[in-house]
Amino acid sequence: MSSKHNKQLSLEWKPDRASKVSLVKQIVGYVKHQVLKGDWLCGDILPPQRTLAKTFEVNRSTVVAALTELSLEGVIESTVGKGTVIANNSWSFLFSSPTPDWGNYIDQGFHKSNLPTIQAINEYEFIEDIIRLSTGEISSSLMPHEAFSTVLSKLAKNPKPYCYMEPLGLYDLRLALCNYLKYLGLDITPKEILIVSGSLQALQLISLSLLGNESKVFVESHSYAKSLNVFDFSGVEMHAVPVDKNGAIPWMINTSSIDGPSILYTIPTFHNPTGITMNLNRRQEVLDWCKNHNFPIIEDDAYGELYFDTPPPAPIKTLDDSGNVLYLGSVSKSIAPGFRIGWIVGPESIIERLGDIKMQTDYGASTLSQWFMTYFINDGHYENHLTVLRQTLKERCQLMLRILEDHFSDIASWNTPAGGFYIWLKFKQPISTKKLFDRALGEKVLINPGYIYGFNENYYVRLSYCYESADTMEKGLRALSVIAHQLMEEL
Amino acid sequence: MSSKHNKQLSLEWKPDRASKVSLVKQIVGYVKHQVLKGDWLCGDILPPQRTLAKTFEVNRSTVVAALTELSLEGVIESTVGKGTVIANNSWSFLFSSPTPDWGNYIDQGFHKSNLPTIQAINEYEFIEDIIRLSTGEISSSLMPHEAFSTVLSKLAKNPKPYCYMEPLGLYDLRLALCNYLKYLGLDITPKEILIVSGSLQALQLISLSLLGNESKVFVESHSYAKSLNVFDFSGVEMHAVPVDKNGAIPWMINTSSIDGPSILYTIPTFHNPTGITMNLNRRQEVLDWCKNHNFPIIEDDAYGELYFDTPPPAPIKTLDDSGNVLYLGSVSKSIAPGFRIGWIVGPESIIERLGDIKMQTDYGASTLSQWFMTYFINDGHYENHLTVLRQTLKERCQLMLRILEDHFSDIASWNTPAGGFYIWLKFKQPISTKKLFDRALGEKVLINPGYIYGFNENYYVRLSYCYESADTMEKGLRALSVIAHQLMEEL
Numbered sequence: 001m002s003s004k005h006n007k008q009l010s011l012e013w014k015p016d017r018a019s020k021v022s023l024v025k026q027i028v029g030y031v032k033h034q035v036l037k038g039d040w041l042c043g044d045i046l047p048p049q050r051t052l053a054k055t056f057e058v059n060r061s062t063v064v065a066a067l068t069e070l071s072l073e074g075v076i077e078s079t080v081g082k083g084t085v086i087a088n089n090s091w092s093f094l095f096s097s098p099t100p101d102w103g104n105y106i107d108q109g110f111h112k113s114n115l116p117t118i119q120a121i122n123e124y125e126f127i128e129d130i131i132r133l134s135t136g137e138i139s140s141s142l143m144p145h146e147a148f149s150t151v152l153s154k155l156a157k158n159p160k161p162y163c164y165m166e167p168l169g170l171y172d173l174r175l176a177l178c179n180y181l182k183y184l185g186l187d188i189t190p191k192e193i194l195i196v197s198g199s200l201q202a203l204q205l206i207s208l209s210l211l212g213n214e215s216k217v218f219v220e221s222h223s224y225a226k227s228l229n230v231f232d233f234s235g236v237e238m239h240a241v242p243v244d245k246n247g248a249i250p251w252m253i254n255t256s257s258i259d260g261p262s263i264l265y266t267i268p269t270f271h272n273p274t275g276i277t278m279n280l281n282r283r284q285e286v287l288d289w290c291k292n293h294n295f296p297i298i299e300d301d302a303y304g305e306l307y308f309d310t311p312p313p314a315p316i317k318t319l320d321d322s323g324n325v326l327y328l329g330s331v332s333k334s335i336a337p338g339f340r341i342g343w344i345v346g347p348e349s350i351i352e353r354l355g356d357i358k359m360q361t362d363y364g365a366s367t368l369s370q371w372f373m374t375y376f377i378n379d380g381h382y383e384n385h386l387t388v389l390r391q392t393l394k395e396r397c398q399l400m401l402r403i404l405e406d407h408f409s410d411i412a413s414w415n416t417p418a419g420g421f422y423i424w425l426k427f428k429q430p431i432s433t434k435k436l437f438d439r440a441l442g443e444k445v446l447i448n449p450g451y452i453y454g455f456n457e458n459y460y461v462r463l464s465y466c467y468e469s470a471d472t473m474e475k476g477l478r479a480l481s482v483i484a485h486q487l488m489e490e491l
Numbered sequence: 492m493s494s495k496h497n498k499q500l501s502l503e504w505k506p507d508r509a510s511k512v513s514l515v516k517q518i519v520g521y522v523k524h525q526v527l528k529g530d531w532l533c534g535d536i537l538p539p540q541r542t543l544a545k546t547f548e549v550n551r552s553t554v555v556a557a558l559t560e561l562s563l564e565g566v567i568e569s570t571v572g573k574g575t576v577i578a579n580n581s582w583s584f585l586f587s588s589p590t591p592d593w594g595n596y597i598d599q600g601f602h603k604s605n606l607p608t609i610q611a612i613n614e615y616e617f618i619e620d621i622i623r624l625s626t627g628e629i630s631s632s633l634m635p636h637e638a639f640s641t642v643l644s645k646l647a648k649n650p651k652p653y654c655y656m657e658p659l660g661l662y663d664l665r666l667a668l669c670n671y672l673k674y675l676g677l678d679i680t681p682k683e684i685l686i687v688s689g690s691l692q693a694l695q696l697i698s699l700s701l702l703g704n705e706s707k708v709f710v711e712s713h714s715y716a717k718s719l720n721v722f723d724f725s726g727v728e729m730h731a732v733p734v735d736k737n738g739a740i741p742w743m744i745n746t747s748s749i750d751g752p753s754i755l756y757t758i759p760t761f762h763n764p765t766g767i768t769m770n771l772n773r774r775q776e777v778l779d780w781c782k783n784h785n786f787p788i789i790e791d792d793a794y795g796e797l798y799f800d801t802p803p804p805a806p807i808k809t810l811d812d813s814g815n816v817l818y819l820g821s822v823s824k825s826i827a828p829g830f831r832i833g834w835i836v837g838p839e840s841i842i843e844r845l846g847d848i849k850m851q852t853d854y855g856a857s858t859l860s861q862w863f864m865t866y867f868i869n870d871g872h873y874e875n876h877l878t879v880l881r882q883t884l885k886e887r888c889q890l891m892l893r894i895l896e897d898h899f900s901d902i903a904s905w906n907t908p909a910g911g912f913y914i915w916l917k918f919k920q921p922i923s924t925k926k927l928f929d930r931a932l933g934e935k936v937l938i939n940p941g942y943i944y945g946f947n948e949n950y951y952v953r954l955s956y957c958y959e960s961a962d963t964m965e966k967g968l969r970a971l972s973v974i975a976h977q978l979m980e981e982l
Binding site for chain 1: 530531532535613616617628631634636639640641643644646647648650651652653654655656657658683688689691692695719720721814827828829830831838839840850851852853854855856857858859860863
């Protein structure tokens, strides 16, 4: 991932014992070939000799002979403490070059301590048998597969031109969304909405088009945004906004330190990761403060539709008579992330600008996905599905709360969600959530430790009840409880 | 689009004559509302008073009174020569801020003279009745709609998890592509292929991850790449590589001027826009030269499958034993652009790096599009469709050549394509292709003038035979011939 990534290589190759070429020559040839074609990079680390001997099914002396030859040729280097590393190849030239803009973004964007955790999470999510108490997506079993089939059959019967799309996205989908969003109190026209490939891309487009070197992005003191690279490039600074039980408190921002253009990013409803919902009064106060201070607001409403009983207060966007708010929506949390469909609602001029940039980035979202979503919304599947999903999420949440009560009430406290995906659990003692994460992984339980969302060390864990079913959820939480109690004792 | 875009506003609103509020007050309120909510930006230009009076269905004196009030309040300004412009609004603050990275990219990326042409092309392509001799996509009538229906029905019967995808994209699709690409001589594994949302995104990812401030990108002296913003950001320089009938001649590059990492971008087969195909010998020479000079090669093979009779030479990638080549493929030209599916083939380490960046950009391509393409390829639809498409393109090309012979042989010369979408027409006299473009638009004929692809003034036009059917193609070319002959006489 990084230019100094020192990846541990894992090998599956074996020499051919039937070959006339000696085993040593074969191993030397294999390693050189891997390096030469660029599959292995400078700095990558070979397994220990013992492991190599086992993998190649040869004597250790054969491995030593091969490594000696490779070392003499300068292909590998043995370093004390690091083991045997790849020393050179043709692409290294590029990677050792003056750091490119985006490379910079990758290498330096994340807090260094966070990077390995997030990489591990991304990686382990695709391993079988892992219990995912971490994941911010509903499991396939909660997706409306019957409705998906109905829509796909309808698409099969109604041929569409799968051409390049106009910059703002499929008109029919924008119109469908305008109609659908009325229930939130949003009264918009198709020119005020841009179809994007999910909220992450929305943030990407906004970052790259509206923020500059001296921009400051203010986010809730624990925020999903902190776990992303998206606001973390070339000079943009991310700062914490204090939060109380009603959400962000922008007037606590020290405005004297701001000289470049700044922006507030907020998740006012069923906040990720804290679960907090901003009340109506605070929404108005946040909007007023931001208007007075020329702060545009990015309102991320990914979870707003996932309430259990009572709809949350209307989006800040509905209070906005001055074009101050860019409102983000998405089907990734509410239907399924694989369609890669989200939207930005905002002033026509900004939407047009963002649409131009989207065209220059990827020529727009999948037309197939856009037609699919148009039917899905217009034919009422979205509303039907939400009715079912809200009930399921509520039940899973209640289950998780019961399990937490049984196994964690002596060592932690947490919020009681009214919607969304997450419980934000706080340990009563300062245990290392990094150790908790690592040991839980050892038991095949994946959690999101709070530090990936925060600006400071903390003792939080984000638990998600949207993915695992009853049995695995209980199993995972029991294992986590045992580990957490052990860590408490070690304090 | 640009921060200094001075857009001509077009209005559709009318005051309410039944209202108790005066017409002047209503107009003032309307304009302020449009500005306040950000739909109109600072610098945008209002229509002339006469037009406003007509649109609002009021006397001109009413318009004058309203504009005077707006002017006094500082909302608008009247400037000699420019007319009445919007003077201020809340988003202007952001746009007048220190130029953001990407804003820079947009404002300064394009050659200034090109920008309006490309904007016009993008805009006019969505206007009805326009004859598109410009377009680089097949018309909906050439798309395999029956096969699309078959695949959609199959998807309807086979529920898929539409979850977040692993970084390199759907494994099944990567495997399908590995099998499919064997016929080109490419022998690759799924770890060496990254699914992207089309070739533009591929170039975007490569640019942002591998190029730095001092990078130079070498492209054929007329190139599709020149019409894109993609290589035109923060310090990267694009340079022309001389070309002969066998393609790019890299040893003509003056290497003494290069000090940062450089890259060669080439379309070796049915080149866009020139139609040139690099012969096998040149492919080897290009690869050898680039290896010697540490130049990675981006090989864009968007058109390789669209040969009329004889397959072109194998991709440069098949000659590459050193991991020097990133090979780009896409279904945008060969099936339909709306699926937004393309791929990058390269060394595992580079593919992994690019995949990480893709995840940080948009969490991957549409899962629905990816499953669709997996079935489309695996079930043989791709090959069947290509057989039909090749024949159709050949016939359309022959038709265009006949029409050109009849109407242009006295004033222009052109290549005879062996595949792809384009004829690259060169006028014998230095007529203004900008004027040709403008006047053709007046006759509702859209062409791509050569200067959007070039580094210097030229007298070329790219004509596309992939979109229009026989009647409209002939009609468009006849109109173009008349205009071109007029321009010749005006010289």
